[in-house]
Amino acid sequence: MVSGQTITSSLYYGPNTNLFDPTLGEGNIRIVGSYKYSGSTADHGVMYTGPLSGTTNSANWTGNLDVPSLFAGGVVFNTIPHSTMGNFVVGNYDLVSSPTTTGNAFIYNISANSWTVLDIGSKTNDTTVYGIWQNGIGSTSYTLAGGSKNNGVQTAFLMDFDSTTGAFSNLKFFPDSNSTFTHFEGITGRNGGYNLVATTSNGPAFVTVARLSNGTFGTATYTPIDYPGSTISTGNTVYQNYAMGIFTSPGGGPIVNSYVTQVPGPIASSPLVTGTPALASSGSSTVSLYDPVTGRPTGIAVPFPGFTGAIHVASGDFNNDGVADIFAAAGEGGGPAIAILNSQTGEVLESFFAFDPAFTGGVFIAVQDFNGDGILDIIAGAGTGGGPEVRIFDGSNLRVLKSFFAYAQDFTGGVRVATLDFNNDGILDLVTGAGPGGAAHVKVFDGATNAILSQWYAYPISFTGGVFVAVGDIGNDGTIEVVTGAGAGGAPVVAVWDPYTGVLLAQFYAYAEDFTGGVRVGVSDGNGDGILDIITGAGKGGGPQVNGFSFPDLDLLFSFYSGDPANTGGVYVS
Incomplete structure (x- = not known):
C-alpha cells in the first residue's frame, strides 16, 4: 500500500x-x-x-x-x-x-x-x-x-x-x-x-x-x-x-x-466416517465426519448416548436430500442397535435393532439400494457371540427383505459384510468375512440366488482372528476389488483380491508389523480426487489412526487420528 x-x-x-x-x-x-x-x-x-x-x-x-x-x-x-x-x-x-x-x-x-x-x-x-x-x-x-x-x-x-x-x-x-x-x-x-x-x-x-x-x-x-x-x-x-x-x-x-x-445436484462430498469408542468409561462413543475434499473434520455425533464400546460405520444419502448421512451400529458390548443420523445436524432419522435386543455382540453394517426402490437398504451382520446371520432391511420400512447364514449356524464368531453388484445382473451381491474363532474365510454370494460366486481364505487357515471386508473399484478401471483386513492377533495385513477368482492382487502392512490389534478396512474417496481409496483403521490397542492408500501403487495418501491419539480403543472406518 x-x-x-x-x-x-x-x-x-x-x-x-x-x-x-x-x-x-x-x-x-x-x-x-x-x-x-x-x-x-x-x-x-x-x-x-x-x-x-x-x-x-x-x-x-x-x-x-x-x-x-x-x-x-x-x-x-x-x-x-x-x-x-x-x-x-x-x-x-x-x-x-x-x-x-x-x-x-x-x-x-x-x-x-x-x-x-x-x-x-x-x-x-x-x-x-x-x-x-x-x-x-x-x-x-x-x-x-x-x-x-x-x-x-x-x-x-x-x-x-x-x-x-x-x-x-x-x-x-x-x-x-x-x-x-x-x-x-x-x-x-x-x-x-x-x-x-x-x-x-x-x-x-x-x-x-x-x-x-x-x-x-x-x-x-x-x-x-x-x-x-x-x-x-x-x-x-x-x-x-x-x-x-x-x-x-x-x-x-x-x-x-x-x-x-x-442447489440440488451431485453430493458435493460424501464424508469419510469413523467410529471411535469412548476414551473414558464416563463418556460416550462417537462418530466423526471428515470432508474428503479438505481432509478436515466437519462434525461429531453421538449415536448411542452412554454406550462406550466400538461403533461400526457406513455412509450414504438415506433421505435423498443430496447430502450423505451416517449409518452407525453398536459394536461388541452393546445391543445390535443401528441408528441413521443426519450428517449435518446429528438428528436421528431412524433407529432399530437388527437382531434380538438381548444380544450384546454388536452388529456390522453395509448400505446400498438392494431392492431398487431408490432408498438405501441396510445389510446387517451379527457380531461376535452370535451365529453368522446376515439380514437385509428395507430402508423404506425397516422390514427384513432377506436373511441367511453365511457360515455354519453353530459358528459364534459373527460375520462382517460388504456389498456391490459383481455379476452385472442389477442385483446387489454380498461379501462376507468370518469373525474371530474360525479361519479368515471370505465369501461372495449372488444376491439373487444366494449361490456362492467365489470364496477363499484371506490369511493362513491357522489364523483365527477374523477378517474385515470392504469392496469397490479402487483401481478406477471399471473392475471391482475386495479388500480384507486381518483381525486381532496377527499383523495388520491388508490384502486386495480379485472377487471373481479369489486371486491375491496385493497385500501390505497398514501399520507397524508388530502391531497385533488388527486392521479394519473401508473403501471410499478419502481425499476427494474422485477415485476410491483403501481406508484403514487401527484395531484395539492402537490409537485411532486412519490411513488412506492408493491402488495399485499402495501409496500412503493421508493419515490422521480420529480423536485423541491416546485413545487405544481403535477406530472403525467407512
Whole structure:
C-alpha cells in the first residue's frame, strides 16, 4: 500500500481457511481482493493472511499485489485478485492502453513471489480466471475456472495447472445452449468432479461438471439460480451445493443484498466416517465426519448416548436430500442397535435393532439400494457371540427383505459384510468375512440366488482372528476389488483380491508389523480426487489412526487420528 494515501474503496474475495490448507493454522484465513486509494483511480491487489478475528498488524497484509508490467506486455492499470487456494492466487489485470478490452488472467505463486500470465489465444480474448481448486490437500494439481473469448464469444472454461512443472492441460470450454455467453465465477470439488457457479447472459447458474476416468472434463449441466423478485442477481462463489451471490430489489431505489441458496445436484462430498469408542468409561462413543475434499473434520455425533464400546460405520444419502448421512451400529458390548443420523445436524432419522435386543455382540453394517426402490437398504451382520446371520432391511420400512447364514449356524464368531453388484445382473451381491474363532474365510454370494460366486481364505487357515471386508473399484478401471483386513492377533495385513477368482492382487502392512490389534478396512474417496481409496483403521490397542492408500501403487495418501491419539480403543472406518 502507498504511504500517505487514503484508501477510498476495497473489495475482498476467495477466502481460504485451514480446512483446505492446514499450513494456515487453526483460526486463520487468507483472503485476496483489491483497493483504490486517493492518489489513483486504478485497482491494486491486496492479500491478508492471519486471524479470522481479533487484532491484526501490517505483517498480515500484502499490499500492491500488482501484476508487474514486465510480464504483461504493457503498462498494467488494474490488478484484481479473485481467489486463493494452496500456494496460489488467481485473478485478472488490465492494461493502461485499453483497460476495457485487455483483461487477462494471472497466477501468483505466493511463496516464490512469481507471476504467470495466462492468455488463452491472445491478449485480446479477455481471458479471466475467477476460481481455483486444489485437487487434494498438499496436491500440486489445481483446476482453474474462468472465461475467455477464444471461441469468439465469452465462454466459460476449465483447465488444469501443474504447480510443479507450470504446465496447463485439459482446457475445455462450456457453452450453455440457452445463453449467448458464459463465465465461471467459482469452483468447489466434489466426488467425481466439480460444482461451479457461473455468470450467463440469462443470469447466474449453478453448474456441475464431471471428471472423467481418463482425467479430462465431462459435459456441463447449467441450472439457473436467479433470486426470486430481484431485478439483477449474480452468482459469485460456491461451496459444495451452496451458491452465493448478490441481488438488487426494487423499492425506494435499488437495494443490494446477498443470498445463499442450496442447489440440488451431485453430493458435493460424501464424508469419510469413523467410529471411535469412548476414551473414558464416563463418556460416550462417537462418530466423526471428515470432508474428503479438505481432509478436515466437519462434525461429531453421538449415536448411542452412554454406550462406550466400538461403533461400526457406513455412509450414504438415506433421505435423498443430496447430502450423505451416517449409518452407525453398536459394536461388541452393546445391543445390535443401528441408528441413521443426519450428517449435518446429528438428528436421528431412524433407529432399530437388527437382531434380538438381548444380544450384546454388536452388529456390522453395509448400505446400498438392494431392492431398487431408490432408498438405501441396510445389510446387517451379527457380531461376535452370535451365529453368522446376515439380514437385509428395507430402508423404506425397516422390514427384513432377506436373511441367511453365511457360515455354519453353530459358528459364534459373527460375520462382517460388504456389498456391490459383481455379476452385472442389477442385483446387489454380498461379501462376507468370518469373525474371530474360525479361519479368515471370505465369501461372495449372488444376491439373487444366494449361490456362492467365489470364496477363499484371506490369511493362513491357522489364523483365527477374523477378517474385515470392504469392496469397490479402487483401481478406477471399471473392475471391482475386495479388500480384507486381518483381525486381532496377527499383523495388520491388508490384502486386495480379485472377487471373481479369489486371486491375491496385493497385500501390505497398514501399520507397524508388530502391531497385533488388527486392521479394519473401508473403501471410499478419502481425499476427494474422485477415485476410491483403501481406508484403514487401527484395531484395539492402537490409537485411532486412519490411513488412506492408493491402488495399485499402495501409496500412503493421508493419515490422521480420529480423536485423541491416546485413545487405544481403535477406530472403525467407512
